[in-house]
Amino acid sequence: MKKFGFLLFLFVFMWAIPNYGHAASAGAQIVLDGKQINVTGSAQPEIINGTTMVPFRVISENLGYKVNWNQGKKSVQVSNDDTEIQLAIGSKSAAVNGKKVTLNASPVIRSGSALVPLRFIGEQMGLDVSWDSSSKTVTLITQNSGSGDGETTPPASGNDGNDSVPSEGLALVNGISLSDNRMLITTTGTAKPNTFTMAGPDRIVIDLPNAAFSNTFRDSLTLSQDLSGEFAVMDNENVTNIRYALFQDNPSTVRVVIDLNKAMSYKAYNEGNDLIIVDLMEKGSETTAPVGDGGKKVVVIDAGHGAKDPGASAGGGRNEKTFNLAMALKVEQVLKQNPDLDVVLTRDDDTFLELSERVKIAKNLNADVFISIHANSAGSSSASGTETYYQRSSSKTLANTVHKHLVEATQLTNRGVRYGNFHVIRETTMPAVLLEIGYLSNSNDAAALFSEDFQNRVAQGIADGIEEYLGVN
Numbered sequence: 289m290k291k292f293g294f295l296l297f298l299f300v301f302m303w304a305i306p307n308y309g310h311a312a313s314a315g316a317q318i319v320l321d322g323k324q325i326n327v328t329g330s331a332q333p334e335i336i337n338g339t340t341m342v343p344f345r346v347i348s349e350n351l352g353y354k355v356n357w358n359q360g361k362k363s364v365q366v367s368n369d370d371t372e373i374q375l376a377i378g379s380k381s382a383a384v385n386g387k388k389v390t391l392n393a394s395p396v397i398r399s400g401s402a403l404v405p406l407r408f409i410g411e412q413m414g415l416d417v418s419w420d421s422s423s424k425t426v427t428l429i430t431q432n433s434g435s436g437d438g439e440t441t442p443p444a445s446g447n448d449g450n451d452s453v454p455s456e457g458l459a460l461v462n463g464i465s466l467s468d469n470r471m472l473i474t475t476t477g478t479a480k481p482n483t484f485t486m487a488g489p490d491r492i493v494i495d496l497p498n499a500a501f502s503n504t505f506r507d508s509l510t511l512s513q514d515l516s517g518e519f520a521v522m523d524n525e526n527v528t529n530i531r532y533a534l535f536q537d538n539p540s541t542v543r544v545v546i547d548l549n550k551a552m553s554y555k556a557y558n559e560g561n562d563l564i565i566v567d568l569m570e571k572g573s574e575t576t577a578p579v580g581d582g583g584k585k586v587v588v589i590d591a592g593h594g595a596k597d598p599g600a601s602a603g604g605g606r607n608e609k610t611f612n613l614a615m616a617l618k619v620e621q622v623l624k625q626n627p628d629l630d631v632v633l634t635r636d637d638d639t640f641l642e643l644s645e646r647v648k649i650a651k652n653l654n655a656d657v658f659i660s661i662h663a664n665s666a667g668s669s670s671a672s673g674t675e676t677y678y679q680r681s682s683s684k685t686l687a688n689t690v691h692k693h694l695v696e697a698t699q700l701t702n703r704g705v706r707y708g709n710f711h712v713i714r715e716t717t718m719p720a721v722l723l724e725i726g727y728l729s730n731s732n733d734a735a736a737l738f739s740e741d742f743q744n745r746v747a748q749g750i751a752d753g754i755e756e757y758l759g760v761n
């Protein structure tokens with residue numbers, strides 16, 4: 289029925305709207321699983337803002353996804369069994385399974401057909417999408433979907449013949465972050481780092497053979513069409529820049545480069561299956577032990593939200609993600625002074641991390657406790673105060689202990705220790721709590737939350753609670 293509705297619409301639309309002139313830019317070639325797709329009809333693929341746009345007929349006919357057109361809303365819905373994408377003509381904002389995302393280019397109407405961003409849709413649907421700018425070719429590879437989450441084991445290097453299409457058995461790099469002198473690379477599947485240094489300028493090179501960027505990598509860091517990118521590192525006395533790229537196709541190899549101010553030593557190692565850690569050390573003092581070594585307790589601090597996901601807002605640009613990060617950094621500073629603790633942040637800047645990535649970091653580190661920091665929001669501006677959430681009963685003592693110190697520090701209404709079914713405290717395996725420190729929707733709470741004194745006091749309170757719970761105060 290829906291398909292029929294669409295066809296009917298297209299028919300009407302084609303007659304109702306005068307033909308738009310084709311854009312000057314040449315169209316792109318599309319290759320699906322090694323076969324070139326011929327786009328028939330007057331609407332042809334186009335490159336808009338560096339994004340390959342295709343008539344959405346291509347999506348339904350060649351990729352087999354369900355496509356529905358809503359004439360009233362001028363919106364397109366693309367779906368398969370587990371993903372639903374909503375796009376609207378002329379709008380850069382789209383939704384994937386109800387979650388808002390921003391596109392590089394908005395869908396447009398050409399010759400009576402909607403053009404939609406091919407790469408975005410392919411990636412959301414779990415295809416391997418790559419782009420060759422010289423031949424203007426988009427290559428789509430449908431992946432075998434037989435394996436479970438995160439259980440893909442890469443083949444031992446070199447034993448895989450000369451398969452030139454690296455789509456199976458690869459470890460997927462989901463995110464890269466740096467906190468002080470420690471870099472975290474989160475993956476799905478194990479990647480064994482090959483690491484070496486180069487001079488002039490000084491840098492450390494980490495090669496991950498049998499690895500590629502995951503479809504969600506772009507959610508946290510920029511990745512250009514040639515599959516490379518970088519970010520500048522602020523406030524770090526040793527590191528200036530982090531660069532990354534798909535360095536080589538066969539075997540598919542991801543290269544990460546740490547640009548340094550001076551020559552440094554390093555230690556690179558796997559923590560669990562899905563996490564690579566690179567610790568930087570001053571030359572001559574190569575003593576940094578792996579996380580949790582020597583009986584240290586491992587504390588993971590998780591600043592909620594980040595980047596495209598700002599969380600709650602208090603207005604005036606005061607976003608929850610900013611508050612959460614400021615708090616996490618302050619708690620880290622306090623806890624770092626305790627020689628019995630190793631502190632790891634899930635993010636230490638304004639990046640986006642999936643909830644599952646946050647959990648993965650804690651699990652792979654065998655963390656002793658996991659603390660997620662948030663601020664609340666309610667429909668009524670009168671709601672105010674501090675809450676601590678636990679999900680598993682094994683987290684209750686941690687919740688009680690941290691909450692006692694937290695409430696004393698916030699001096700806001702004590703809204704108590706509560707059960708909350710949040711992903712990060714449910715899916716983690718160690719005692720885990722989620723702190724809602726105050727309400728951004730309440731003007732008194734919000735003013736406090738963004739004050740430096742309050743943040744310092746509360747960071748000390750949270751740290752006191754963690755230390756008391758771990759018996760390391």
Ligand SMILES: [Zn+2]
Pocket residue numbers: 592593599600608662663
């Ligand atoms: Zn939140």
